[in-house]
Amino acid sequence: MxxxxxxxxxxxxxxxxxxxxxxxxxxxxxxxxxxxxxxxxxxxxxxxxxxxxxxxxxxxxxxxxxxxxxxxxxxxxxxxxxxxxxxxxxxxxxxxxxxxxxxxxxxxxxxxxxxxxxxxxxxxxxxxxxxxxxxxxxxxxxxxxxxxxxRLYPLWKIGLFSQDANGFKILCKTGFEFRTAISSSLRNRPKDILGFxxxxxxxxxxxxxxxxxxxxxxxxxxxxxxxxxxxxx
Known part of the structure; x- marks a missing residue:
């Protein structure tokens, strides 16, 4: 598809x-x-x-x-x-x-x-x-x-703009986004449903x-x- x-x-x-x-x-x-x-x-x-x-x-x-x-x-x-x-x-x-x-x-x-x-x-x-x-x-x-x-969307996705942002949460969110990107690539699906x-x-x-x-x-x-x-x- x-x-x-x-x-x-x-x-x-x-x-x-x-x-x-x-x-x-x-x-x-x-x-x-x-x-x-x-x-x-x-x-x-x-x-x-x-x-x-x-x-x-x-x-x-x-x-x-x-x-x-x-x-x-x-x-x-x-x-x-x-x-x-x-x-x-x-x-x-x-x-x-x-x-x-x-x-x-x-x-x-x-x-x-x-x-x-x-x-x-x-x-x-x-x-x-x-x-x-x-x-x-x-x-x-x-x-x-x-x-x-x-320039800004990747930072938003890992929670950098969140009011309760901290190093641990940002690291966890970064890992999640990385795994999602790899999984989407393997399944030949868009990396982000919000688009480019x-x-x-x-x-x-x-x-x-x-x-x-x-x-x-x-x-x-x-x-x-x-x-x-x-x-x-």
Whole structure:
């Protein structure tokens, strides 16, 4: 089974996104942070919208929104949430990063994805930005939220950022992560179900290749993640 299919299989029955907390208070705060970086626009495309936890908070700020996800169960939950929140300006599409573009019939001021890009290789990110640029309005932005930082994520995994971190716990956690990586490699499975950790400088080079400038911003709520804000140079 390919890595792509493994992740699709993992998410196929999921009903909630991978937010640190599922309370509405936290989702509201997280959405406000992301809206600040999205910084306007009228039409928004949210790739990997999941159960629309953030999308419904974006809705009052946009005229039209399109949420996309490859998980039918996620979109079922998204539809319920959209109806509950009485959002009349959101459409949903079942698609992945390869099939999405052929299902669109309009362009957007903002194209965003949160907690998704780590499931793509650098080659797939390159293709995603290239495809997205064709559906982006003149003054539009591509904003990729919550990308795993290859410099910080390994430190987070071994507990270095934990409030009760100590040498013994970090050593034990390091051993566990090492064994997990070896086991995954032997079984030809991804080393981490959260996906790939990407260096922001490599993502910036890809953005530049397609005519974008990129600003890297640290996530407020996930200390091992960053946001990539791209706009045409």
């Amino acid at each position: 390919s890595r792509s299919n493994i992740w699709k299989d993992f998410f196929k029955d999921k009903k909630h996104g991978g937010h640190r907390y599922s309370s509405e208070d936290f989702l509201s705060m997280e959405a406000r942070e992301k809206l600040f970086h999205l910084d306007g626009g009228k039409r928004l495309l949210d790739f990997g919208c999941g159960a629309a936890e953030l999308l419904t908070y974006y809705a009052p700020e946009y005229e039209q929104l399109v949420g996309v996800d490859f998980s039918e169960s996620m979109l079922e939950e998204a539809s319920k949430r959209i109806k509950k929140k009485k959002c009349q300006n959101i459409d949903l599409i079942l698609a992945d990063h390869e099939t999405l573009w052929e299902k669109l019939n309009s362009s957007f001021d903002r194209i965003t994805a949160a907690g998704v890009i780590q499931y793509l290789t650098f080659q797939e990110i390159d293709k995603f930005i290239s495809d997205a640029s064709k559906y982006l309005n003149e003054d539009g932005k591509i904003v990729l939220f919550d990308i795993l930082d290859s 950790a990407h260096n922001p400088y490599t993502v910036e080079k890809i953005a530049s290749k397609h005519g974008f400038r990129m600003i890297c911003v640290r996530s407020m709520y996930y200390e091992y993640k960053y946001h990539a804000i791209m706009f045409r140079a």
